[in-house]
Amino acid sequence: MPGPHRIKNYGRHGRGDYRPAINSEKRIDAAESMISLKGLKKTYPNGFTAIDNLNLDIQDGSFTVLVGPSGCGKTTFLRMIAGCEECTEGEIFIRGRNITKKAPGDRGVAMVFQNYALYPHMTVEKNISFGLKNYGYGREEIRAILRDVLELVGLLDYAKSKPSSLSGGQRQRVALARAISKSPEVFLMDEPLSNLDARLRVQMRGELIRIHQKIGSTTIYITHDQVEAMTMGDCIAVMNEGAIMQCGSPDEVYNNPANIFTARFIGDPGMNIVAWRDGVSLGFRSSKALLQRPSQFAGLTLNAAVRTREHLGEVYRYTLATARGEEIEIRNDYLLETGRHLAIYIRGENLYAFGADSGRIPTAGLVDDAEI
Amino acid sequence: MNESPRVAGNIIRRMEMRFVNPILKSPYALILPALAICVCFSVIPALMAFRNSFFSVDYVAGVDRFAGMANYRSIFTDGAFIQVFRNTVVFTFFSAAFGIPLAVLTAVFLNSNSPLCNFTQGVVFTPHVISFVSVSTLWTFMMDPQFGILNYALGLLGIRPLMWLLGENTSLPSIIIVSVWKTLGYNVLIVVSALQTIPREVYESAMLDRSGPVRTFFHITLPMISPFFVFLITTCVAQTLNTFDLVRLMTGGGPKNSSNLMVYWIYETGYLHFQVGKAMAGAVIFLFFVGAVSLLNFALTSRRAYYQ
Ligand SMILES: Nc1ncnc2c1ncn2[C@@H]1O[C@H](COP(=O)(O)OP(=O)(O)O)[C@@H](O)[C@H]1O
Ligand SMILES: [Mg+2]
Numbered sequence: 001m002p003g004p005h006r007i008k009n010y011g012r013h014g015r016g017d018y019r020p021a022i023n024s025e026k027r028i029d030a031a032e033s034m035i036s037l038k039g040l041k042k043t044y045p046n047g048f049t050a051i052d053n054l055n056l057d058i059q060d061g062s063f064t065v066l067v068g069p070s071g072c073g074k075t076t077f078l079r080m081i082a083g084c085e086e087c088t089e090g091e092i093f094i095r096g097r098n099i100t101k102k103a104p105g106d107r108g109v110a111m112v113f114q115n116y117a118l119y120p121h122m123t124v125e126k127n128i129s130f131g132l133k134n135y136g137y138g139r140e141e142i143r144a145i146l147r148d149v150l151e152l153v154g155l156l157d158y159a160k161s162k163p164s165s166l167s168g169g170q171r172q173r174v175a176l177a178r179a180i181s182k183s184p185e186v187f188l189m190d191e192p193l194s195n196l197d198a199r200l201r202v203q204m205r206g207e208l209i210r211i212h213q214k215i216g217s218t219t220i221y222i223t224h225d226q227v228e229a230m231t232m233g234d235c236i237a238v239m240n241e242g243a244i245m246q247c248g249s250p251d252e253v254y255n256n257p258a259n260i261f262t263a264r265f266i267g268d269p270g271m272n273i274v275a276w277r278d279g280v281s282l283g284f285r286s287s288k289a290l291l292q293r294p295s296q297f298a299g300l301t302l303n304a305a306v307r308t309r310e311h312l313g314e315v316y317r318y319t320l321a322t323a324r325g326e327e328i329e330i331r332n333d334y335l336l337e338t339g340r341h342l343a344i345y346i347r348g349e350n351l352y353a354f355g356a357d358s359g360r361i362p363t364a365g366l367v368d369d370a371e372i
Numbered sequence: 373m374n375e376s377p378r379v380a381g382n383i384i385r386r387m388e389m390r391f392v393n394p395i396l397k398s399p400y401a402l403i404l405p406a407l408a409i410c411v412c413f414s415v416i417p418a419l420m421a422f423r424n425s426f427f428s429v430d431y432v433a434g435v436d437r438f439a440g441m442a443n444y445r446s447i448f449t450d451g452a453f454i455q456v457f458r459n460t461v462v463f464t465f466f467s468a469a470f471g472i473p474l475a476v477l478t479a480v481f482l483n484s485n486s487p488l489c490n491f492t493q494g495v496v497f498t499p500h501v502i503s504f505v506s507v508s509t510l511w512t513f514m515m516d517p518q519f520g521i522l523n524y525a526l527g528l529l530g531i532r533p534l535m536w537l538l539g540e541n542t543s544l545p546s547i548i549i550v551s552v553w554k555t556l557g558y559n560v561l562i563v564v565s566a567l568q569t570i571p572r573e574v575y576e577s578a579m580l581d582r583s584g585p586v587r588t589f590f591h592i593t594l595p596m597i598s599p600f601f602v603f604l605i606t607t608c609v610a611q612t613l614n615t616f617d618l619v620r621l622m623t624g625g626g627p628k629n630s631s632n633l634m635v636y637w638i639y640e641t642g643y644l645h646f647q648v649g650k651a652m653a654g655a656v657i658f659l660f661f662v663g664a665v666s667l668l669n670f671a672l673t674s675r676r677a678y679y680q
Binding site (some may be wrong): 079082084103104105106109110111113116117118119120130131134135178182223275 | 470509571573574577578579580581582583587592594595598
């Protein structure tokens with residue numbers, strides 16, 4: 001039975017008439033969260049635990065980007081939501097319904113895979129209509145949906161082509177159209193752009209955002225690309241070793257990291273972290289390091305030696321080593337010789353402090369005059 | 373000291389450019405070794421067979437004279453040839469018709485990674501590496517009408533015992549069973565490797581598309597492994613058309629030619645009955661038949677198969 005999966009009427013909206021972008025008003029009235037994950041755990045048959053006690057709530061209509069280093073369990077996590085992988089423990093709710101034990105096709109989710117996963121022997125059209133037939137749509141409905149989604153991804157002229165005759169970007173758009181065609185409540189995308197070249201990736205990034213704004217389905221998007229993470233999502237979930245380290249707006253995870261991992265992982269370059277005292281570490285962004293002591297300075301003075309220098313064009317990128325051998329990175333347009341010893345200064349308000357458990361602690365009054 | 377290997381290398385390179393490269397540029401030079409073998413062992417014998425089919429040949433009596441179409445006339449008036457020809461077609465058709473679907477089913481099961489897989493894999497693949505002599509002996513014992521385990525099993529099911537290899541109606545089906553059993557392992561191996569070319573994500577997409585196991589099998593799995601069927605059917609048909617060992621070892625073509633196959637008939641007629649001309653006439657007809665089947669086979673299967 002088709003159930004709630006009715007195609008949204010894209011045709012009614014003109015090109016410019018997008019559904020409103022995910023804005024704050026919408027967040028407030030949608031008090032319930034779209035996807036709710038409670039105590040999720042995945043242990044593979046070989047005994048490896050890829051996900052451990054994962055809790056996360058995802059807002060209706062949001063575009064959540066899941067980032068984390070390779071092998072941290074992102075794909076596993078997404079496949080569990082899709083139902084392609086069983087949960088060892090925990091429960092998954094979509095709009096309050098417990099779908100933990102439901103078959104993948106009955107969850108109201110659609111997935112776009114990194115390798116497209118198109119049916120290579122079917123034409124573009126058949127790739128999309130295969131699922132629609134299984135969902136119980138009639139022939140006329142299928143024709144209408146096909147036209148809508150192919151138009152949305154700009155592939156109307158390719159309906160009769162086989163995937164093998166399409167370019168990587170076109171194949172990914174077919175996969176996207178196939179996912180959209182079923183009007184899923186939840187869209188899952190596993191590094192959908194990582195097989196594309198840089199220029200196409202930028203273009204597709206824009207298209208994905210446009211499509212998301214148009215259809216408004218809740219989306220979870222995996223990437224390991226910093227830029228994608230910061231620019232695409234209205235929410236970033238940072239993952240490490242099968243656990244969510246922090247979940248928040250791009251601004252928040254960048255400017256207000258909850259722990260050392262997030263601080264180091266988000267941003268290019270990641271935050272510099274140096275050990276201070278009593279197990280407390282201090283962190284600062286490269287761009288906030290000053291080479292001259294300002295007047296009325298309160299903050300951290302860091303003595304270090306220049307190790308390497310790279311010319312990035314506008315600025316130089318330096319790696320410095322502290323007396324304890326910790327490596328930090330700064331960017332500056334001064335020319336510094338390698339091997340030179342110098343002091344760098346970071347104002348108190350630009351410092352972050354992390355406790356012994358690597359969690360964030362307040363800096364207030366802590367580092368008025370610290371020196372390492 | 374350091375120079376001499378380099379100098380030697382340069383000389384070799386120059387010699388190579390001078391003498392070896394021109395040879396390598398000619399495609400016929402490259403296929404010459406394979407061509408020579410092919411000419412010696414396939415083309416010349418085929419031409420000789422073709423010639424002999426128009427001659428009355430008797431190596432013992434030293435007779436070798438032109439006989440026109442007499443050999444061809446004799447095999448078509450001889451009921452045995454027609455029957456053997458028909459047997460061969462039936463044998464080949466059913467060996468493939470049972471063998472390949474069975475291989476696909478077994479392979480799909482093996483690919484599902486259930487706990488029984490290793491066991492099944494062993495059971496299925498062992499016959500492929502056992503010699504035909506052992507296989508034939510084993511099955512001859514099992515198919516023995518009086519003491520064989522097959523009739524015993526039929527008895528348990530309340531079915532009357534069969535004559536198996538000794539019955540005129542059962543001998544051909546019996547060797548079909550053995551042939552299917554013997555080739556299953558190889559066929560399964562091909563299908564399993566075909567199945568492994570299908571990415572896991574494609575199956576997951578099908579699940580998300582609400583495609584059940586049967587629909588997935590017919591609409592995703594089968595079409596995606598179809599390119600391998602060209603190879604599988606071609607090798608299977610070529611192999612079974614040329615079956616000799618099974619007949620030689622299990623039935624000798626009997627009873628009354630009911631399980632005789634073409635290649636054994638040629639051997640029997642030429643080497644046991646010393647009717648070389650007649651055997652060669654049969655061989656020539658068979659050669660054209662096999663060629664036609666191969667062409668047809670390839671034309672049909674490659675049209676249906678998709679290529680990435
Ligand atoms: N089927 C499996 N069996 C055992 N371990 C697996 C399996 N699939 C993935 N893993 C392991 O789980 C971890 C997480 O994998 P994955 O979710 O693919 O990471 P990511 O997508 O973040 O790179 C990896 O260490 C990987 O080796
Ligand atoms: Mg992954």
